[in-house]
């Protein structure tokens with residue numbers, strides 16, 4: 001059976017978690033409150049507007065929709081400024097070897113990210129050109145945990161969901177994979193990712209064929 005891989009971006013292939021969190025902290029400070037590391041995990045993998053709601057709730061800050069759009073844009077400007085310095089140093093350990101092995105094994109690959117900056121991030125690294133399609137936040141109507149982002153990825157690979165394996169570091173993303181009928185690999189700590197088919201810490205020292213054997 002032929003399988004394709006669909007990767008989440010932030011937390012799976014690249015580490016831009018701190019770029020995001022620094023920008024959220026800056027936004028909170030500008031509104032007169034602080035956010036702590038305790039909410040960092042909950043911001044992973046969810047859309048910008050959903051993240052904003054969590055940040056504002058931390059400070060008990062009330063805003064109408066129009067103000068929220070401005071606040072999200074302010075955060076994004078800081079985030080995009082941070083991204084300007086991004087290069088191959090943001091690629092997570094083990095990723096380039098894993099991708100090379102996938103190519104050797106003829107496993108087709110795409111990206112399914114919540115980020116509206118997914119193309120920009122990829123274009124700043126050697127990951128550029130490695131994927132059939134980069135599906136990001138601008139391509140979908142419904143954010144994770146809706147499976148739309150992964151369904152578009154599967155379509156681009158020409159494979160049904162049951163022949164695609166999703167790699168995700170967030171619970172919302174794993175929920176999306178499950179709802180779409182995908183097998184999933186959680187990246188990170190098993191305690192944070194109880195609904196993944198298997199959990200590995202990162203993509204270091206594992207062969208793609210081993211992943212396929214373990215989840216199918």
Ligand code: B16
Nearest residue numbers: 009010044045048113114115116117
């Ligand atoms: P943006 P992923 C997600 O990327 C991040 O994990 C999440 O923290 C962020 O809020 C979201 O992208 C939206 O990003 O503001 O750039 O559109 O993990 O789905 O690759």
Ligand code: MG
Nearest residue numbers: 008010011045
């Ligand atoms: Mg992620």
